[in-house]
Amino acid sequence: MPLLAARDVSKAFFGNPVLRGVSIVLMPGRIHALLGENGAGKSTLINLLSGALPADGGAIEINGKAIAHMSPGEAQKAGIAVVQQELSLTGSLSIAENIGLGAYPRRFGLIDYPALAAGAKAVCERVGLNEPLSTPVGQLSLGRRQMVEIAKALYREPRVLILDEPTSSLSAAETKTLIGLLGELRRDGVAILYISHRLNEVMAIAEHVTVLKDGVRTADQPLAGTDAAGLVRLMVGRDPGDLFPHWQPATERTAVLTVTGFSAGMVRGVDLTVKAGEVLGIGGLVGQGQEELLLGLYGALPAKAASATVGDARELPRNVPKANAAGIAYIPADRKREGLHLIHSILTNIMLPTFSRVPALKPRSRSSERRTAEQLARRFTIKGDLARPAQALSGGNQQKVALAKWMPQDPAVLLLNDPTRGVDVETKREIYIMLRDLAAAGKAVVLLSSDTPELVHLCDRVVVLREGRISALIERQDLSEEAIVSAAVGVEPQKAAA
Amino acid sequence: MNEAAGAKPTRSLGSILRSRPFLAFAVVALVWIVAGFTMRGFGAYGHLRYLIELSAVIGLVAAGQTFVVVTGGIDLSVGAIITVSAVGLPLFTWQADPTGLSAIVATLAMASAIGLVNGAGVAFLRVHPMIMTLAMATFLQGLLIIIAGGSAVSVQNELVQWLGNARPAGIPAGILLWLVISAATLWVMHATPFGARLFALGANPIAAQLSGVPVIATTIAVYAVCGFTSGLAGVLLLGMNGQGYVGIGDPYLLTSIAAVVLGGTSILGGSGTYAGTIPGAILLVTITALITVVNASPGWRSILFGALILALLLLSGREAARR
Structure with a gap:
């Protein structure tokens, strides 16, 4: 009997249908994959299944019994746990407190801390979290926080576990731990719903797949016998072609940014040259200093260097305006928190770097702002009315805005922090094409990525960081996933037999 | 992802x-119409003009406060800056300048400098705006007691007196000043x-x-602007009042913040407009005028005023939850 099911559910926001007659059945002891592009309705379906939103039509069934209006509390009681894509942790609380939050063991009306510690310790061991339980979550890297989120779900001993893009911020090792853990849970009879954009991962662990496209279910079938290309076709409704564009490596390349003995945060003694016309990849396990490297070069984090040449300047930019003036732009990973002003219009977001650089009291021209923004919206295929707030856009479109807003500055160096994280396949491809186009136009593109195939197929060279130092600089002809992963974990890549 | 789309x-x-x-303008108009028909003398042109003249002082302080609040900050030293300007101006009197302009310029420079220090504290030392400006207010109050003692100082400055009393083309100079600053x-x-x-x-x-x-330059600039407009309000208040005394600026702290929030500017920063602060200031003065008519002791009037501001803020809609 299914543990949790949605029968023919529909949901609309402000009159826009987001789900139309979708059904999904979660069986005990089965890993069920849910695929679909951003905006296909996956998150909404999860919200219906977990009681976070009421359905407009159709029914939610728990153990075969239809529930009219399931509240989040009832869902929790029924053993439904969700690991959200947007982390729901409280930064100032400890790992243990976050894990227990809302389900604290009580003793005489007070929190039973010893019991909490014991329970938290058990789940942390299962997910491979070996940090002290009293560590505030705010001090952990994004990947570790994701593991706390998973531990938090496990602590509630779920019978149905829903994971929304759990591996988007995990390192390879953490992903492996998670996949092992899901196998254990399956054997224990837990029903697992797994949402991911990483098809290879889905193919490796799931047994059943449901595909959504524009709020409609386009497939619901066992995974055995389907191929990745077929799934992508079901998601995008067309032949996917090659995910990565074909490109020619630049022939003539001059250095636009050179640092030696560069240190920032955990980064120590890094020598780096970025050349015009290339895409330079930055790889490694999550949290090895990649982000500090970018932020240090961008003047957003205190940094030192033995010598530095940035454009015409002979020193590192000391702050962001100086970095911008030297022709450096930065596109953050967390677009909601760091990249965009969600409550402001798309136009204002696109124009902000320009506003930051022109004379403070130079009168604004609404018509020329509008023209610039419209041109960029067309070039980057940003959908939607420019006067609408940026929060109305899907994740992929938000990412395009975060990239487009730098174009009026015509930067020589673009620093991108994981630009395709949580972005659907089609937008990913669009971003890949944009990045190669920018490189072809003579820009230096520095691409920090947690997605190894991206580094292999898109970059001229890849720098791999490990514990704040460069562990390998891999040239195009030697690029492979094995080479990057080996350098990331610190083992010698196996040379092909001579 | 949230597929929900906001309203267009x-x-x-x-x-x-x-x-x-x-909406704020509509509320002001409604109150004026109702009070005009029910209370004798309220609707007279001279009375309404007087209300706007009083609003000009709040409006000037609230202009600077709007700048600060829009950036997500708050300035709790505006009352003290007004007092320092009103009490300090008579001290800046030079025989060489009979117009009194230099005293005004010196006062405004001082007020802006105080704001600059506020901004530097917030931007460089990363002191929370509330702590920084509250500390500044306390500091200024101490300074005032040392300099002025408890006595009131009368204004001799001609330009200040003109600003407080003249009516070029029938419009009080204070209102004209407010118009310029508003624009x-x-x-x-x-x-x-x-x-x-x-x-x-x-x-x-x-x-x-x-x-x-x-970020640093912008933060310093908004607090300096707030100091400047508060100083301007102090000068205008001195002119209208004829004398300055310790405590003269105190009522303008709460009213400047209330005017900003009543006008729809988010107290969390990031959205709003001074166009809402203007009717907010007029509304607050109108309420004060209505309360004065009520036959009650000053203590009860103050309690009533505080309660009414609170009620208005609750009615005007609480901050929408932010993610």
Whole structure:
């Protein structure tokens, strides 16, 4: 009997249908994959299944019994746990407190801390979290926080576990731990719903797949016998072609940014040259200093260097305006928190770097702002009315805005922090094409990525960081996933037999 | 991802009618009409003009306060800056300058400098705006006691007296001053890149910094502007009042913040307009005038005023939850 099911559910926001007659059945002891592009309705379906939103039509069934209006509390009681894509942790609380939050063991009306510690310790061991339980979550890297989120779900001993893009911020090792853990849970009879954009991962662990496209279910079938290309076709409704564009490596390349003995945060003694016309990849396990490297070069984090040449300047930019003036732009990973002003219009977001650089009291021209923004919206295929707030856009479109807003500055160096994280396949491809186009136009593109195939197929060279130092600089002809992963974990890549 | 889409903010007639500045103006008009018909003398031209003249002082302070609040900050030293300006101006009197202009310039420079220190504390030392400006207010109050003692100082400055009492073309000079400052404020906020930076800083300081907004310079500038307009309010108040004394600026702290919030500017920063603060200031003065008519002791009037501000803020809609 299914543990949790949605029968023919529909949901609309402000009159826009987001789900139309979708059904999904979660069986005990089965890993069920849910695929679909951003905006296909996956998150909404999860919200219906977990009681976070009421359905407009159709029914939610728990153990075969239809529930009219399931509240989040009832869902929790029924053993439904969700690991959200947007982390729901409280930064100032400890790992243990976050894990227990809302389900604290009580003793005489007070929190039973010893019991909490014991329970938290058990789940942390299962997910491979070996940090002290009293560590505030705010001090952990994004990947570790994701593991706390998973531990938090496990602590509630779920019978149905829903994971929304759990591996988007995990390192390879953490992903492996998670996949092992899901196998254990399956054997224990837990029903697992797994949402991911990483098809290879889905193919490796799931047994059943449901595909959504524009709020409609386009497939619901066992995974055995389907191929990745077929799934992508079901998601995008067309032949996917090659995910990565074909490109020619630049022939003539001059250095636009050179640092030696560069240190920032955990980064120590890094020598780096970025050349015009290339895409330079930055790889490694999550949290090895990649982000500090970018932020240090961008003047957003205190940094030192033995010598530095940035454009015409002979020193590192000391702050962001100086970095911008030297022709450096930065596109953050967390677009909601760091990249965009969600409550402001798309136009204002696109124009902000320009506003930051022109004379403070130079009168604004609404018509020329509008023209610039419209041109960029067309070039980057940003959908939607420019006067609408940026929060109305899907994740992929938000990412395009975060990239487009730098174009009026015509930067020589673009620093991108994981630009395709949580972005659907089609937008990913669009971003890949944009990045190669920018490189072809003579820009230096520095691409920090947690997605190894991206580094292999898109970059001229890849720098791999490990514990704040460069562990390998891999040239195009030697690029492979094995080479990057080996350098990331610190083992010698196996040379092909001579 | 959240597939939910917000309402379309097109500039239709409906959206203007629902905008906060318009609503605030509508409330002022409604109160004036009702009071005009029910209370003798309220609707007289001279009385209404007097209300707006009084509003000008709040409006000037609230102009600076709007700048600060839009960036996500708050200035709790405006009352003290007003007092320092009103009490300090008579001290800046030079025989060589019979017009009194130099004293005004010196006073405004001092007020701006106080704001500059506020801004530097917030931007460089990363002291929370509330702590920084509250400490500044306490510091200034101590300074005033040392300099002025308990006595009131009378104004001899001709230009200040003109500002407080003259009516070129029948309009009080204070109102004209407010008009000029209002126009400048609205222009800076909505028609310059500097204004756009303020809203960006208030809506998301991290994203603003990473987008190249000069955060430190912008922060210092808004507190300096707030010091400047507070100083201007102090000068105007001195002119209207004829004398300055310790405590003269105290009532303007709460009213300046209330005017900003009543006008629809988010106390969290990032959205709003001075166009709403203007009717907010007029509304507060109107309420004060209505309360004065009530036959009650000063203690009860103050309690009533505080309660009414609270009620108005609750009615005017609480801050929408932010993610």
